[in-house]
Amino acid sequence: xxYPRGVSRPSSPRDALVADLLAAMPRFQEATDAVDEAAAxxxxxxxxxxxxxxxxxxxxxxxxxxxxxxxxxxGAMTTVLDRLExxxxxxxxxxxxxxxxxxxxxxxxxxxxxGALWGPIAMEGAGxxxxxxxxxxxxxxxxxxxxxxxxxxxxxxxADEPLP
Amino acid sequence: xxYPRGVSRPSSPRDALVADLLAAMPRFQEATDAVDEAAAxxxxxxxxxxxxxxxxxxxxxxxxxxxxxxxxxxGAMTTVLDRLExxxxxxxxxxxxxxxxxxxxxxxxxxxxxGALWGPIAMEGAGxxxxxxxxxxxxxxxxxxxxxxxxxxxxxxxADEPLP
DNA sequence: CCGATGTCAGTGAGACTGAAATCT
DNA sequence: CAGATTTCAGTCCCACTGACATCG
Numbered sequence: 208x209x210y211p212r213g214v215s216r217p218s219s220p221r222d223a224l225v226a227d228l229l230a231a232m233p234r235f236q237e238a239t240d241a242v243d244e245a246a247a248x249x250x251x252x253x254x255x256x257x258x259x260x261x262x263x264x265x266x267x268x269x270x271x272x273x274x275x276x277x278x279x280x281x282g283a284m285t286t287v288l289d290r291l292e293x294x295x296x297x298x299x300x301x302x303x304x305x306x307x308x309x310x311x312x313x314x315x316x317x318x319x320x321x322g323a324l325w326g327p328i329a330m331e332g333a334g335x336x337x338x339x340x341x342x343x344x345x346x347x348x349x350x351x352x353x354x355x356x357x358x359x360x361x362x363x364x365x366a367d368e369p370l371p
Numbered sequence: 372x373x374y375p376r377g378v379s380r381p382s383s384p385r386d387a388l389v390a391d392l393l394a395a396m397p398r399f400q401e402a403t404d405a406v407d408e409a410a411a412x413x414x415x416x417x418x419x420x421x422x423x424x425x426x427x428x429x430x431x432x433x434x435x436x437x438x439x440x441x442x443x444x445x446g447a448m449t450t451v452l453d454r455l456e457x458x459x460x461x462x463x464x465x466x467x468x469x470x471x472x473x474x475x476x477x478x479x480x481x482x483x484x485x486g487a488l489w490g491p492i493a494m495e496g497a498g499x500x501x502x503x504x505x506x507x508x509x510x511x512x513x514x515x516x517x518x519x520x521x522x523x524x525x526x527x528x529x530a531d532e533p534l535p
Numbered sequence: 536c537c538g539a540t541g542t543c544a545g546t547g548a549g550a551c552t553g554a555a556a557t558c559t
Numbered sequence: 560c561a562g563a564t565t566t567c568a569g570t571c572c573c574a575c576t577g578a579c580a581t582c583g
Contacts, residue, residue, distance in 0.1 A: 224508050225500050231515040236400065238522035245529040253549075271564065283550045285566055307558045307564045328525045335517050336389050343510040344388050346503055350511065351395040353499050358402035361492045365409040417573080434541060447574045449542055471540045471582045 246324050251294060255279070259287055260296060260313065264321060267312040269302065296320075410488050415458060419443070423451055424460060424477065428485060431476040433466065460484075 247257045255277065262268060262276055274284035288311060291297035296317040302308035313321075336344065411421045419441065426432060426440055438448035452475060455461035460481040466472035477485075500508065 221505060224505060224512065225497070228500065228508055228512050228515070229496075231512055231519070235515050235519045235522075236403065238519040238526070239400065241526035242522050242529065245526045249529050249532055255549080269564080270566095280551055281565065282552075282567080286549075302564095305559075305564080309565075324529055327528075328522065331521055331525075332393075332518065333389065335514060335521065336392065338517075339510055339514065341385065341388060343507060344392055346507040347511055347514065348388065348392050348395055350499060350503060351392070351399050353502075354496065355395065355399045355402040357495055357499065358399075358406050358492065361495075362402070362405035362409045364491075365406065365413050365488055368413055370413065370415070419573080435539080444575055445541065446543080446576075450573075452541095466540095469540080469583075473541070 242328065249324065250296065250320065252290065252296070256287055256291055256296075259291060260317060260321065263297060263311060263313045264318075267310050269308050270311060271308075273311065406492065413488065414460065414484065416454065416460070420451055420455055420460075423455060424481060424485065427461060427475060427477045428482075431474050433472050434475060435472075437475065 243254065243257060247254050250257065250260075252260075258277055259273060262273055270284045270288060271281065273279075273287075274281050277284070277287075279287065288297060288299065292299060295314055298312055298314055300310045300312065302310045339347075407418065407421060411418050414421065414424075416424075422441055423437055426437055434448045434452060435445060437443075437451075438445050441448070441451075443451065452461060452463065456463060459478055462476055462478055464474045464476065466474045503511075
């Protein structure tokens with residue numbers, strides 16, 4: 208992300224607070240990225256494969272559905288699943304309702320490993336939220352949702368822009 | 372990122388609020404990612420090159436410094452700069468203090484284009500923050516920083532874990 | 536001479552496209 | 560037979576490694 212400068216110089220305490228917040232957000236994203244990078248290394252897989260595991264952690268799926276969610280072609284999806292299956296993190300099984308399709312699911316080993324990696328983070332993260340009152344959490348939620356909508360709207364604006 | 376399920380079922384209103392917040396954070400990250408993806412397409416470059424533009428937007432730099440910040444090899448950095456220079460978004464210039472080194476900077480065209488892409492987002496984003504009081508912003512800042520430290524600590528824990 | 540900076544050549548991983556096989 | 564799902568073969572983009580020239 209490109210962070211425009213000079214939108215508001217921190218001339219007041221309020222502006223300084225806003226500036227700190229704007230600086231803290233990319234740091235947070237980098238920290239999230241660092242966890243993912245470390246986890247991918249620990250599992251011996253690449254980031255795309257890790258994102259696939261993240262989706263499968265919500266429940267079994269099909270190669271087509273996974274490819275769409277990961278923004279991958281079906282050909283690329285096949286190789287992702289080849290790698291995950293060879294490493295023992297995912298399993299291809301028959302779809303009970305459609306004999307053309309497959310049912311992809313995590314192995315027990317993957318579930319155990321994922322729990323060991325992210326479980327402690329989730330536990331401590333819940334502790335951090337406990338330090339805040341309901342009103343503060345609601346404020347965070349409102350801002351997050353508003354900012355999400357804002358960015359999606361502008362992503363569409365940029366995507367619809369004619370290329371120069 | 373993999374989001375562990377079942378850490379706490381939303382049995383109370385408080386738990387539901389926490390669950391909403393935990394769900395909103397990855398959505399926000401996806402939205403940020405969508406903006407970056409759209410911007411990269413609009414500029415006709417890849418995501419790595421875009422991150423390089425983001426760094427250069429803070430001011431001129433050198434290939435070595437950029438490579439370190441982007442976690443790239445110097446060889447890869449050369450090709451990134453080749454692409455950005457060919458596209459007219461960045462310029463190689465001599466470093467006035469060191470004749471081995473280069474001074475990389477954005478072109479005026481890049482500055483204009485970046486302003487047109489991110490300027491409106493920054494303006495509206497500032498408006499969103501204006502809707503919140505200082506206490507709320509401080510609460511967000513504290514949570515962001517605590518959560519960042521938490522993730523960096525666990526990233527290190529995972530990285531230091533012996534590989535099975 | 537040693538260390539640092541940037542570039543070039545060759546290699547490998549990963550994603551894409553398009554054709555083929557299987558099944559509804 | 561038309562359409563959907565998955566796989567395979569070939570190609571391309573991008574990052575890495577290692578060697579080299581230049582300079583402090």
